[in-house]
Amino acid sequence: MKRILALIPAFAVLFALPLPAQQSSPPLRAGAATSVITPPLGESIVGGFTPFPAEHIHDELHARCLVLDDGKTKVALVVCDLLGMHRSLAVEAKSLIEKELSIPPSHVVISATHTHSATNALYGEVRTYSSDIELTDYQHFVARRIADGVRRALNLLRPAEIAFGHIDVPDHVFNRRWFLKEGTMPQNPFGKSDEKVKMNPGAGGDNLIEPAGPIDPRVSFVVLREPGGPIISLYSAYSLHYVGGVGQAHVSADYFGYYSKAVERILSSEKQDPPIVAMMANGTSGDINNINFREPRLRKQPYEQMQLVADDLAAKVTGAVSSLEWKASAPLDARFRELDVKWRTIPDELMKWARETEADAPRIGDKAVLPLAYAGRVQRLAQASPETKLPVQVLRIGEICIGTSPCETFAETGMEFRDRSPFAESFMVELVGGYYGYMPTPRHFELGGYETWPGTNNLEPQASVKLMDALLEMATEVKTVE
Template identity: 40%
Template sequence: MDCDVVSPRIWLWTILLFSFSLHAAGQTVEAAKQRVFRAGAATSNITPLLGTVISGGFQNHAATKVHDELHVRCLALDDGTTQIVFAVVDSCVIDRGVFDAAKKLAHAATGLPVENMLMSATHTHSGGAMTDVHQSKADPVYREFAIRRIADGVRLAVGNLAPARIAFGCGQVPQHVFNRRWYLKPGVPMPDPFGSQDRVKMNPGSGMSPAGTLPFTMDQLDRPAGPTDAQAWFITVRSPDGRPVALLANYSLHYVGGMGAGEISADYFGAFADRIEQLLGADRQGPPLVGILSNGASGDINNIDYRLPRAIKPPYEQIALVAEDVAQEVLRIEKTLNYHNWLPLGVAQKDVMLGIRKPGSREEVEKARAIMKGSKDYPRMVTVEEKYARETVVLSEYPPRVSAPLQVFKIGDLRVFAVPAEVFVEIGLELKRRYPTSFVIGLANGYHGYLPTPEQHVLGGYETWRAVSACLEVDASTKIVAGLEELARQVD
């Protein structure tokens, strides 16, 4: 149709439609203008005083040397309606009492709802003890200090909120994750500390064997009893002019460790943070760029390939190598990402009731007390049998059930699941199968020990041996996954 034959009525409609769409476009632009996405990041130092108890071993060790400083590393995000904060703490395990107290203080200072804070421990085994575990007792002075400093970190990150752009991505770092639970060749005895036989062995080759058994030789090893997860997820934030603000990553590796007794270090979590800040080239800016590495679903994953003869490196050399590889892979993917001007944020949290595996009878507890009294170093428990006898006695005083916090953060399409346990990799993989754009932060918002799947419980092994650090009911992971799915639906 030729232009000059268009009727005046059609022209009128065209003009009306055009002005309407201009108006609508104007509204969209206006809405986008109003939807300012903001981010802020900060750290606070939580290095303990020398002499403070180090957490993570079966015994008390006092800090005698600081290899590298410990931090709370925080990232605050704000979509204009909802604010969320991640606080990742260089500590082995942190109970809910510490996290709740820190959240309360941070809420009082910022007004941020406590449900909108996701706090987690990295699981470095060379940090100060905030929580009793095995025979390492929390240092009450350090505990109070850490509560204040975690709250400070959140407050500082919220205080640094400024317009920002956000992206997330996922790399693959398969070379540093190994399932640490192994089937052994038929006929190799694997006694547990309670007089039964296991079907798998944690870290074959380590000293964690009941009396009378030796670490296993390579020709006795059969195959790993579970998978690994090579994914390295990360959330990255830049200022509108491109300056890096923060990068929070997640990798499913328990820790690297290997440092000497008494040494304070943030393990590879701290080394990653340091390296990514260096690689992004903005670690001298103000406010400083904050690198963060959270612990994924890594309860049964270590950094040792038992298939190969072990070339033991000096401890910090291995830590630097793992940190380098994770940081380089994250950076490689980061360079390919398109940053969003705005993404919606969502939060859901609930508690789930979980049973505790308590000793079955009074006789069992009395027998355990007798084993404890027989310790040559009483009250110090030295042998594996004595240590687990102590755990039996401690657990006999526990309530039959605990209430454990579950939480989901949603950032655009990305779901972050927070679980208060040392989550087995199978559980993280299951959640990733159901929600391919997701990751788990373990040891988050509380601490309830190892979280194997029911199938892994059947196989036995260290992570299932009943202790305060492994006391949840056999079906706990099923209940936790169901609870997380319910929360995932709530944030959709």
């Protein structure tokens, strides 16, 4: 008995010993999956001014999902083959994810690629300017499929290493806003020809002076692999609006889909299961497209140009993967805000123009399509609900910072965030968590052109400045908190 008692202090010492030292940063885990979000035929393709019903599926649309877990925090990145998504769709998908998977909405980044061959998910049955709408059946379906994709990615979480890279591919991006020679500026739909900049001027025209803004040639990418083993996922962003050139009334994921497939094909090991999931989010491409305006445009077969762009980007990005530096951990963090940004105000004079244009439409005939479209948009914008609840997010993945915008954001905004962010490596993804039209910088409002027209731009001219301030504040917060 005495001997047993004598053992007690020894036990006590044993229990008092500190626990084995915890690893300073727990190992990272990653999982990825895709959900098909192809719409039923007959749904409206809404990339142009006049919607038309989808008649054929050229390639399936997907929500491509990646989940990361650092042991404490989980984040989800989702890229959807959509022109855009209404805020209410993103809210619904995030609330399903929170309820069913316990990942908070602030930690879920859902973006649209901006393929112009997808059907309507960016407004409800009618086009209004409201941050909250009743979802259509298709929007409900997409939200459900996003949540299911994130759940499947979560099911597939496994130990992972992470690497970040970027390459410059200037070949496929062109600024589409041009200064024109004096006297050659056409009238805008509002009947004015006093603007300084023209969007998409005729390619190879002799009235072109120079583009009104820069291009951002950078492809940024994050890669996950099983430790020393197969690639799990590659998430990338490039500032290219879309490519286009599809068959008549086709549904297609555009170059974003071709690129993802090409990356998966190149990086996949034989019979890899679960399969790699690659995705291309849209960077900040509101003023950037794939048309080289300095030369006349050549006619191409449907899908030819987007395949060319996708294959080249996939070859260059995958070519850079072998020289990346891999890490076994990456602290994760996120911030989310709804900004108090105002809808654009519609002056009385513009309302008068809108009413007169509608009354005058039968007389103008064919030429009334654009003015009529804007007359409708201007009047609906004037009735916009007071709050935009503009969703803005920042995601920290190790030493990388991703900032988001819910607008068609200009290239210079993305480059400014990269330059001013407290992280060595940052990039922006646009069309995240909602759709609020174009977001020119204040300088571009002075120049005018399509992207600045009320109804193409829906927010106050200071919106890009408010966005940048919020992004930089949130980036500083996630930088300093360990």
